[in-house]
Each structure stands twice: as C-alpha cells, then as structure tokens.
Amino acid sequence: MPDLSRTITDYIASWNETDPHRRAELIAAVWREDGRYVDSMTEALGRQQIGAMIAGVQQQVPDSAFSLIGEVQPHHDVARFRWQLGPAGGPPLLTGLDVAIFDADGRLRQLIGFWDQQPQG
Secondary structure: OOOHHHHHHHHHHHHHOOOHHHHHHHHHHHEEEEEEEEOOOOEEEHHHHHHHHHHHHHHHOOOEEEEEEEEEEEEOOEEEEEEEEEEOOOOOOEEEEEEEEEOOOOOEEEEEEEEOOOOOO
16 A cells, blocks of 8 residues: 555645646646545645645745644545644644545545634635
C-alpha cells in the first residue's frame, strides 16, 4: 500500500506552492486526473479545477499557509487529518478536518473537507 501520509503531506504542500507550474506538478502527483474536492462552499472536479481553486484561496489569504495539526490517520484506502490555515507565527484563521479517499496507487480520488467554523466573507 502506498504511503498515504506522504500523499497528504504533498497535498498540503500543493496548497502552499505559489509557483503555478510546481503546484500543477504536485497536484498531478497526488490527485487522479478526475479527482473530486468538495467542502461546504465549493466543489472542484479534476486537476485543473483543483489548481484554480487553490490559486483563488492563495489570492484571498496571500500571507497565510496551510499546515497539518497532528498526525495523518490512514487505514485501508482512506485517511483523515486536521489542518490549519494562518499566517506564519500567528493564530490560525481557519481550522478543519478532511477525509481523503485514495485509489490503489495512492492518489487522491476524493477529498471531503470540513471546517471547524464557516469562514466569513
């Protein structure tokens, strides 16, 4: 079985990567071509939409970064993990829990995001 924790680490890195070409490489490494991201405010289908969604979030909070809170908890073809978004050295703007579903090759098939509180604006 592939290292699902590593895939999630690379997934988080894709959210923090500001170079569009490098971000696209990370997305291609961790997502199936037809992967699906969904949370309470958005849905992105496929690598291109996922990349555009990430770029949009980076524009909204340019001085912030995502990081993992604690350990990734994988089993079988799923994993859950907690994350936070905020400025370096500052309090988090947003925290949440995501559930990831993987294919046999360890790429993300679907990611379902939950926020601890709904973002304002």
